[in-house]
Amino acid sequence: xxxxxxxxxxxxxxxxxxxxxxxxxxxxxxxxxxxxxxxxxxxxxxxxxxxxxxxxxxxxxxxxxxxxxxxxxxxxxxxxxxxxxxxxxxxxxxxxxxxxxxxxxxxxxxxxxxxxxxxxxxxxxxxxxxxxxxxxxxxxxxxxxxxxxxxxxxxxxxxxxxxxxxxxxxxxxxxxxxxxxxxxxxxxxxxxxxxxxxxxxxxxxxxxxxxxxxxxxxxxxxxxxxxxxxxxxxxxxxxxxxxxxxxxxxxxxxxxxxxxxxxxxxxxxxxxxxxxxxxxxxxxxxxxxxxxxxxxxxxxxxxxxxxxxxxxxxxxxxxxxxxxxxxxxxxxxxxxxxxxxxxxxxxxxxxxxxxxxxxxxxxxxxxxxxxxxxxxxxxxxxxxxxxxxxxxxxxxxxxxxxxxxxxxxxxxxxxxxxxxxxxxxxxxxxxxxxxxxxxxxxxxxxxxxxxxxxxxxxxxxxxxxxxxxxxxxxxxxxxxxxxxxxxxxxxxxxxxxxxxxxxxxxxxxxxxxxxxxxxxxxxxxxxxxxxxxxxxxxxxxxxxxxxxxxxxxxxxxxxxxxxxxxxxxxxxxxxxxxxxxxxxxxx
Numbered sequence: 184x185x186x187x188x189x190x191x192x193x194x195x196x197x198x199x200x201x202x203x204x205x206x207x208x209x210x211x212x213x214x215x216x217x218x219x220x221x222x223x224x225x226x227x228x229x230x231x232x233x234x235x236x237x238x239x240x241x242x243x244x245x246x247x248x249x250x251x252x253x254x255x256x257x258x259x260x261x262x263x264x265x266x267x268x269x270x271x272x273x274x275x276x277x278x279x280x281x282x283x284x285x286x287x288x289x290x291x292x293x294x295x296x297x298x299x300x301x302x303x304x305x306x307x308x309x310x311x312x313x314x315x316x317x318x319x320x321x322x323x324x325x326x327x328x329x330x331x332x333x334x335x336x337x338x339x340x341x342x343x344x345x346x347x348x349x350x351x352x353x354x355x356x357x358x359x360x361x362x363x364x365x366x367x368x369x370x371x372x373x374x375x376x377x378x379x380x381x382x383x384x385x386x387x388x389x390x391x392x393x394x395x396x397x398x399x400x401x402x403x404x405x406x407x408x409x410x411x412x413x414x415x416x417x418x419x420x421x422x423x424x425x426x427x428x429x430x431x432x433x434x435x436x437x438x439x440x441x442x443x444x445x446x447x448x449x450x451x452x453x454x455x456x457x458x459x460x461x462x463x464x465x466x467x468x469x470x471x472x473x474x475x476x477x478x479x480x481x482x483x484x485x486x487x488x489x490x491x492x493x494x495x496x497x498x499x500x501x502x503x504x505x506x507x508x509x510x511x512x513x514x515x516x517x518x519x520x521x522x523x524x525x526x527x528x529x530x531x532x533x534x535x536x537x538x539x540x541x542x543x544x545x546x547x548x549x550x551x552x553x554x555x556x557x558x559x560x561x562x563x564x565x566x567x568x569x570x571x572x573x574x575x576x577x578x579x580x581x582x583x584x585x586x587x588x589x590x591x592x593x594x595x596x597x598x599x600x601x602x603x604x605x606x607x608x609x610x611x612x613x614x615x616x617x618x619x620x621x622x623x624x625x626x627x628x629x630x631x632x633x634x635x636x637x638x639x640x641x642x643x644x645x646x647x648x649x650x651x652x653x654x655x656x657x658x659x660x661x662x663x664x665x666x667x668x669x670x671x672x673x674x675x676x677x678x679x680x681x682x683x684x685x686x687x688x689x690x691x692x693x694x695x696x697x698x699x700x701x702x703x704x705x706x707x708x709x710x711x712x713x714x715x716x717x718x719x720x721x722x723x724x725x726x727x728x729x730x731x732x733x734x735x736x737x738x739x740x741x742x743x744x745x746x747x748x749x750x751x752x753x754x755x756x757x758x759x760x761x762x763x764x765x766x767x768x769x770x
Contacts, residue, residue: 222252284312318349337370367393526566642668
């Protein structure tokens with residue numbers, strides 16, 4: 184296991200054979216940073232046997248005319264997982280394309296899983312290049328944006344094997360502004376033999392502004408181009424796009440490259456002036472209202488919440504007005520670069536609602552995404568909206584932040600997550616702000632080996648949980664927070680931890696890494712009902728559980744007699760002249 188390490192540059196004078204980590208054993212690499220290097224036939228991480236797990240790492244800075252190697256090269260018969268990592272600012276030479284890719288996959292049989300990663304700013308190569316014939320790859324809930332493949336066939340995922348016959352699953356990803364020679368986002372090569380056809384499952388992805396660059400080629404597509412036949416078990420359907428263009432998705436059909444009719448949903452993007460009304464009796468997005476109707480207005484509301492958020496065709500902030508109903512979602516809500524505010528109509532009346540607050544819901548029988556909300560640099564504000572989410576996906580993060588975004592949830596009766604190995608929120612980069620305020624009940628119903636909150640903060644970030652009751656008996660801890668500098672706001676204020684887990688080793692409430700804090704500044708009138716140590720795990724503490732008293736009422740009582748340490752103006756005699764006397768600030 185390699186954790187919290189930094190690898191910079193290459194000490195080798197030979198630009199063809201270098202690796203920071205070259206391993207044939209089971210290896211786990213977490214919380215590490217890889218900057219630059221000339222790798223050639225190897226890679227920053229070269230795996231030639233057994234399992235590889237890479238989590239929460241950053242890869243950046245490949246550049247130079249001599250560069251031919253990727254950041255990660257996989258050549259193994261075993262399964263591999265690359266998750267929650269960032270691959271950015273990578274430039275390969277423009278005139279060499281062989282085996283180029285930030286991740287090169289040459290594995291067979293067992294599955295390689297890529298999930299929750301960000302690929303951005305990659306030039307002259309595909310982000311992911313699959314060169315083996317008998318591959319098995321799952322690409323789940325990643326973001327590919329602003330990648331220019333140059334001479335590569337696609338900017339995001341390219342199956343370049345001469346005889347592809349493996350399986351690839353691509354679901355719930357964001358493909359935005361990617362470029363390749365003949366496919367903007369996803370490409371698969373022709374087969375050199377008959378039989379053993381590959382399988383493609385490409386579903387529920389978001390495509391926007393992807394383009395091919397070589398217009399002279401007859402066979403080309405903006406999003407997806409598959410130049411081989413595939414098995415009957417393949418499914419290419421249910422993907423969404425904000426702009427409808429001819430030639431976005433094509434494949435080989437009866438010896439001819441044709442449009443894939445089922446590639447996208449029939450939902451028609453709509454333009455919004457800034458407010459959109461959503462009611463259960465609203466317009467089905469497949470039924471397009473005539474142009475004189477104001478789609479999304481009070482009189483002509485939209486029927487589904489995910490359609491209202493994901494398929495707004497014009498740029499700008501959005502205020503989503505709900506009507507105290509249950510709102511099922513079938514796709515995660517994408518909050519990319521704008522501010523999305525969701526709340527109930529103040530003056531709504533029958534027949535548009537029953538009572539109480541609106542609830543965003545999903546069922547594990549029909550929802551298999553790893554997230555309910557994906558936030559990039561935008562912000563999401565939920566005002567008095569309940570959440571009751573269940574998913575068959577494992578692991579599951581209710582909210583995934585891929586960039587410096589913000590999330591604010593106010594005045595909810597319940598935030599309930601009923602999935603295995605679940606989190607409330609996870610960030611793969613430093614976020615701008617996180618705020619939970621006045622939440623009556625925050626709970627995760629199934630057993631999880633992770634923290635409910637797993638985020639990164641900096642000196643420009645803010646974090647606040649206030650007036651909230653939390654049940655974390657099924658998680659190891661409430662929060663694991665990596666801090667790079669003291670945040671502008673960092674506060675747990677009047678938080679009741681109704682129950683905690685029973686793990687005797689790991690911190691049960693909060694783990695703060697990377698910066699030393701005075702816990703009194705962070706925890707204000709936050710309590711835990713049962714006493715299981717350690718409760719707080721802080722960077723720089725002298726021993727485990729040193730600061731647990733900040734969360735225990737018994738600890739408060741120990742400090743009652745220490746009032747003599749305060750300035751004299753606070754402990755001098757006070758004459759009570761009326762039934763009510765205020766000492767200090769009145770709240």
